[in-house]
Amino acid sequence: MSVWFEGDCEVHCTIRQVEAALEDIGEFFVGAVSLMPGLTSVDLVGQGGDFVTIQTNEGLMKRTNISKRIEAESVAVEFDEEYVAGSRVTAKTHYLDEFTTSDTGVTHRLVLSDLDAPGFLGFFYRTFGSSSIGKASLTAHKAYLEKLEGSR
Numbered sequence: 828m829s830v831w832f833e834g835d836c837e838v839h840c841t842i843r844q845v846e847a848a849l850e851d852i853g854e855f856f857v858g859a860v861s862l863m864p865g866l867t868s869v870d871l872v873g874q875g876g877d878f879v880t881i882q883t884n885e886g887l888m889k890r891t892n893i894s895k896r897i898e899a900e901s902v903a904v905e906f907d908e909e910y911v912a913g914s915r916v917t918a919k920t921h922y923l924d925e926f927t928t929s930d931t932g933v934t935h936r937l938v939l940s941d942l943d944a945p946g947f948l949g950f951f952y953r954t955f956g957s958s959s960i961g962k963a964s965l966t967a968h969k970a971y972l973e974k975l976e977g978s979r
Contacts, residue, residue: 832961
């Protein structure tokens with residue numbers, strides 16, 4: 828496993844609220860992805876037992892092999908993503924989102940690994956995208972979960 832990005836942030840909610848948000852994985856992914864910078868439209872176009880397909884203004888996002896592990900003080904979501912951004916670049920990445928109880932709420936740890944982004948534009952994605960994509964994903968998940976927390 829080749830790690831492309833690894834980072835974490837604190838989310839002001841409970842682990843039970845993370846569990847509840849993950850009950851409908853399609854709604855969860857659309858909610859979090861819609862808060863990513865640059866995405867002006869995010870629509871769920873397909874969902875099954877272990878997959879979600881999302882259309883964004885930038886391209887088609889296919890998340891497959893989705894698995895959830897729920898324990899007393901932690902929740903983990905793992906999946907493979909293929910993101911086709913127009914005809915410019917296709918990136919395949921393995922995601923691991925771990926949520927664990929902390930003193931201030933929940934710590935969200937994100938690990939992006941096994942990145943495959945071929946071609947000239949893929950080179951720029953591989954070289955310069957990890958920090959911005961990883962941090963944007965952490966920030967979007969934090970905002971989504973805290974928004975849910977505030978609406979309860």
